[in-house]
Amino acid sequence: MFRLVAKRSFSSTSTNLRKVAVLGAAGGIGQPLSLLLKLNPRVTDLRLYDLKGATGVAADLSHIPTNSVVNGYTPENDGLSTALKDAELVVIPAGVPRKPGMSRDDLFSINAGIVRDLATAAANNCPNASILVISNPVNSTVPVVAQTFRKLGVYNPRKLFGVTTLDSVRASRFISELQNTDPTKEFVSIIGGHSGITIIPLLSQTKYSEEITPEQRDALVNRIQFGGDEVVKAKNGAGSATLSMAYAGSRFANSVMAGLDGESDVVEAAFVESPLFKDEGIEFFASQITLGKDGVERIGELGPLNEYEKGLLEVCKETLKKNIKKGEDFINNA
Numbered sequence: 001m002f003r004l005v006a007k008r009s010f011s012s013t014s015t016n017l018r019k020v021a022v023l024g025a026a027g028g029i030g031q032p033l034s035l036l037l038k039l040n041p042r043v044t045d046l047r048l049y050d051l052k053g054a055t056g057v058a059a060d061l062s063h064i065p066t067n068s069v070v071n072g073y074t075p076e077n078d079g080l081s082t083a084l085k086d087a088e089l090v091v092i093p094a095g096v097p098r099k100p101g102m103s104r105d106d107l108f109s110i111n112a113g114i115v116r117d118l119a120t121a122a123a124n125n126c127p128n129a130s131i132l133v134i135s136n137p138v139n140s141t142v143p144v145v146a147q148t149f150r151k152l153g154v155y156n157p158r159k160l161f162g163v164t165t166l167d168s169v170r171a172s173r174f175i176s177e178l179q180n181t182d183p184t185k186e187f188v189s190i191i192g193g194h195s196g197i198t199i200i201p202l203l204s205q206t207k208y209s210e211e212i213t214p215e216q217r218d219a220l221v222n223r224i225q226f227g228g229d230e231v232v233k234a235k236n237g238a239g240s241a242t243l244s245m246a247y248a249g250s251r252f253a254n255s256v257m258a259g260l261d262g263e264s265d266v267v268e269a270a271f272v273e274s275p276l277f278k279d280e281g282i283e284f285f286a287s288q289i290t291l292g293k294d295g296v297e298r299i300g301e302l303g304p305l306n307e308y309e310k311g312l313l314e315v316c317k318e319t320l321k322k323n324i325k326k327g328e329d330f331i332n333n334a
């Protein structure tokens with residue numbers, strides 16, 4: 001027998017309407033990240049932008065019965081401005097990925113210009129949005145965005161984030177493999193930046209600090225620092241991490257939105273303008289931050305580092321300083 005079932009209205013758990021734009025949405029990261037954002041009840045208006053293919057991805061996702069509308073945009077008809085108009089969150093995975101043998105820094109010559117142009121459009125169309133930069137090299141693309149916003153008079157350091165969540169995600173997984181534990185319960189504080197030796201896992205602050213041997217520590221630190229290379233090598237020319245990055249990007253975006261929604265104790269690691277080493281000329285640094293209604297609410301102390309980690313930090317700082325300067329110079333000397 002045919003029975004009429006009343007349509008239940010879907011009520012979002014979020015307290016605010018959330019307009020989210022993904023720039024580079026048709027790419028390897030962009031597509032699964034957009035899917036995860038489509039599943040997030042905090043998002044009500046999802047705008048997907050790419051040079052091509054974004055309208056198809058949007059049409060596909062728009063059939064999923066969650067509480068958001070999805071629209072796709074390409075450069076025609078001022079698509080970028082429309083995608084960004086009054087957005088509250090802008091996630092940027094646009095740009096080229098690595099091939100085997102390349103460093104993230106090798107991507108700068110192409111990605112810096114892409115990120116600058118997208119940041120310019122964001123500054124003009126949604127100056128108050130939280131900007132989440134995924135495009136590599138993050139250590140330099142974040143300063144590119146900062147300088148672009150500064151130049152246009154709309155820079156808000158509390159709303160600019162380099163997404164380093166994938167390093168934390170990997171660290172949880174890798175340490176659980178070593179200790180044979182539940183990876184969902186593992187946490188490793190990661191500081192520094194997002195490339196090789198600038199990624200510093202603070203293993204001494206984990207509950208395993210006493211039991212991990214120096215050999216295990218060296219291997220684990222190396223695997224966390226170069227986890228991205230593992231994927232680049234396995235993909236053999238077809239790009240870098242996309243699915244784990246989409247997971248990480250979605251988690252970070254959700255945390256930023258949770259902060260904006262006024263939830264308390266929302267803490268994630270991210271590469272942000274930071275006071276921690278500013279007196280040494282390092283303007284941006286990744287560490288655990290608390291997210292709130294206005295973006296970055298608090299940047300905590302790093303906690304105690306052992307001698308080994310202090311050594312890693314010194315090496316990190318040297319590279320980070322150069323990476324940051326490279327991004328800033330790109331805009332300042334244009």
Ligand SMILES: NC(=O)C1=CN([C@@H]2O[C@H](COP(=O)(O)OP(=O)(O)OC[C@H]3O[C@@H](n4cnc5c(N)ncnc54)[C@H](O)[C@@H]3O)[C@@H](O)[C@H]2O)C=CC1
Nearest residue numbers: 024026027028029050051094095096097134135136166245
């Ligand atoms: N922060 C992190 O932890 C990670 C960062 N990445 C970085 O993310 C970036 C993207 O990686 P994939 O998605 O694998 O690359 P992909 O090549 O699969 O996708 C990139 C997308 O960006 C689009 N794009 C290029 N220029 C654009 C522009 N001006 N405007 C809009 N869209 C544009 C392309 O059309 C393409 O669809 C790379 O730079 C990669 O290194 C990758 C993994 C982790």
Ligand SMILES: O=C([O-])CC(=O)C(=O)O
Nearest residue numbers: 098136166228229240241
């Ligand atoms: O390794 C890469 O080029 C992509 C990336 O940033 C990561 O997977 O951590």
